[in-house]
Amino acid sequence: METSKPQTQNTAGQPEAPASNGQALIQMEAVRKVFYTDEVETHALAGIHLVIKKGEYIAIAGPSGCGKSTLLSIMGLLDTPTDGKYILNGEPVETLNLSDRARIRNREVGFIFQSFNLIGDLNVYENVELPLTYRGMPAAERKKRVLESLERVGMSHRTKHYPSQLSGGQQQRVAVARALGGSPSILLADEPTGNLDSKNGEAVMDLLHALHGEGATICMVTHDPRYARHADREVHLFDGRVVEESQANSEGII
Numbered sequence: 001m002e003t004s005k006p007q008t009q010n011t012a013g014q015p016e017a018p019a020s021n022g023q024a025l026i027q028m029e030a031v032r033k034v035f036y037t038d039e040v041e042t043h044a045l046a047g048i049h050l051v052i053k054k055g056e057y058i059a060i061a062g063p064s065g066c067g068k069s070t071l072l073s074i075m076g077l078l079d080t081p082t083d084g085k086y087i088l089n090g091e092p093v094e095t096l097n098l099s100d101r102a103r104i105r106n107r108e109v110g111f112i113f114q115s116f117n118l119i120g121d122l123n124v125y126e127n128v129e130l131p132l133t134y135r136g137m138p139a140a141e142r143k144k145r146v147l148e149s150l151e152r153v154g155m156s157h158r159t160k161h162y163p164s165q166l167s168g169g170q171q172q173r174v175a176v177a178r179a180l181g182g183s184p185s186i187l188l189a190d191e192p193t194g195n196l197d198s199k200n201g202e203a204v205m206d207l208l209h210a211l212h213g214e215g216a217t218i219c220m221v222t223h224d225p226r227y228a229r230h231a232d233r234e235v236h237l238f239d240g241r242v243v244e245e246s247q248a249n250s251e252g253i254i
């Protein structure tokens, strides 16, 4: 069933909404995540309160093991909180069954991972098309979206290549195209430059920056303070809690 959507269009690909319009896209209250393994309890998230508005670009920083990837997985409906409240685009998601979660994830969320996660035996075109196929989108619409997304990341000339025939930077641009193809409400990027050299890393960051300029809502985990400064706001995690939030300033500061 189609849920009734607010008037605002999905932002990726919509050039008319560069700034946050004040509507909360992500609302987390007291979100906790405990992993139980071999009699050990790991408190990966220890009560997260976080609001991300439509059109915002948030950077999440913090030491290894502080819960950044866990937070992103929960945000992107890949995992569920142990307790707490999570509302995504107006919809409380704790109570959804598996298939509804998958459906909402496919529509609302675009993931970009450190290790690209492209499928090796699909070519560039097919990789970008796959989530749209899962969604049941008609072929003509899929083709239009795939070609547009590849155009936006500057990879239209490589549609027939396989991931192993591309550089890391090119693979990550294809992964960004895949994330964009479905016009998600939010792009979630987990250390997207972690496997790239600085030149390719910068190119991917410039791409995210441009997408944000066109209205995309982005939540990105990064270790690198240079890249965190591209964001509107930096959220620092430590031991599963938000310990500091700062307004970042993207331009004009060296």
Ligand code: ADP
Residues within 6 Å of the ligand: 035, 036, 037, 042, 043, 044, 062, 063, 064, 065, 066, 067, 068, 069, 070, 071
């Ligand atoms: P970060 O991304 O900030 O490095 P993670 O979110 O990956 O941190 O992990 C946070 C904590 O949760 C770590 O102590 C990690 O070992 C633990 N953890 C993450 N995923 C699992 C899992 N599937 N099972 C058990 N422990 C996990």
Ligand code: MG
Residues within 6 Å of the ligand: 068, 069, 070
């Ligand atoms: Mg991580």
